[in-house]
Amino acid sequence: MESATGLGATLRLWRDRLPPSAAGLPARSGRRTAGLRREELAELAGLSVDYVVRLEQGRATSPSPQVAGALARALQLDDGERDHLFRLAGLAPPSREAVPRHISPGVQRALARLDGTAAVAVFAADWQLLWWNRTWAGLFGDPLAIPVRWRNFARSGFLVPGDGDGDGDGGGRAEAGVRRLSQWPVESVDEEAVRAAVVADLRRACGRYPRDRALAALVRELRDGSEGFAALWATGAVGTHRADHKVVHHPAVGPTTLDCDVLTDGDADLKIVVMTAAPGSEDESRLQLAALAGQVGAATP
Template structure:
């Protein structure tokens, strides 16, 4: 049976989001009032054909992951996100699961920090959203590598210049933070699976997990060897969005420094690259 209510809601919400708010070029000639289907697909990480089928009611059973990604791309409020889950025939995530809803306020914050690399992570360290400058700085991650703990234990970022001491400290902080999250969200199957896989695949993670430490990953100073603009030594601060348990990872350079100049150059290169992809 065609799910026309779901399709109508998606079209309405898509028309409401200006392309500039999603970091996309407006273009000289646009027939769409808001996002094009292709742009929504790009932001949600799904195919444009699937968006068409959803809007036409020919795809009737999207997964919870797809619905969550669409809610983020469409910048839905909490109530609208709940409604989208129900239109898709799904039960909205309960209080025992890691919150993954990005509030409109957090979206607006990222809009205003276009010149600063910022990414949004959930409490399990899954990257939910990143502005173009963050992606230009750190790279575009896919699959399991979108989880910061997975990357740090199983597929290290070759752009980040680590010392043994800094790497050990970061890994210990991530494990302690994940343990705290596991205690707060006992019903999250994805979190349980992540921890089980890391314990099985990474002896270092398993060793740290057995230590029983509980804590949080807050801040660090990192040197990133970027292939286009060279090394950048930046402050990395992790901020928590009140009431949502989302973490905002923010990279900043000292004003007037060489790093600030190279970060500004990277902003130009990243913007050009985004325009070419769009």
């Protein structure tokens, strides 16, 4: 029998204390508990319900670092609790020299309140998608349908996915053939400026996290696989991606013009991407309609 302080029991305690409203989930009638259901935790973490059940029952005791990170974000753990989760799973806590992938509970609560009025996603310093709200998923398509490696804005924008690419982490719901962060066409007002800004931002991340092997491998992959990326990298530019204007060609609601602003959590180098429409416009109505089909979630990195 698993200890009351073991991984499964601790996951249950953390799940029971988090109300669905704090996670951006809609209120549902007939609830028997104030906390999250297993199905809701699985949805938020991008895992299968069966895998969450096995973790809580002690039948799965060795989640990968990616799964542990997704659980920590979904459960809105603080840094100390996240490190404790990693240790219970037999993992070393995330290195302070690596690109941070944790989102603080306060940031998650603040962003959850924007759902329905703005499409919001959180990316790490290497442009790996970490979290999104329902409006984002409704606007661009469910990110859980995308293999983990292609939930990276830089990789998705510069490389052409191959047929053999897979998800690589147990419990997810990725579908074969879906490889882009947006599942339908998106136009930027100045596409070249966006691409240049992303490359300059990645160079800045390399300066901040010079010992992060995954970040270095990503840059090598992009330089080897994309002449466009290699040419922009060769300029040596360092900077950040701040703002853009986009048109999302949504198949159900039609073309939707949006302002795209990139905010930064300075301590963790998180990139909070916020997509909004002009108040009272047809685009705002289309954004609200797109949100109805959304799926809130936290991606495994």
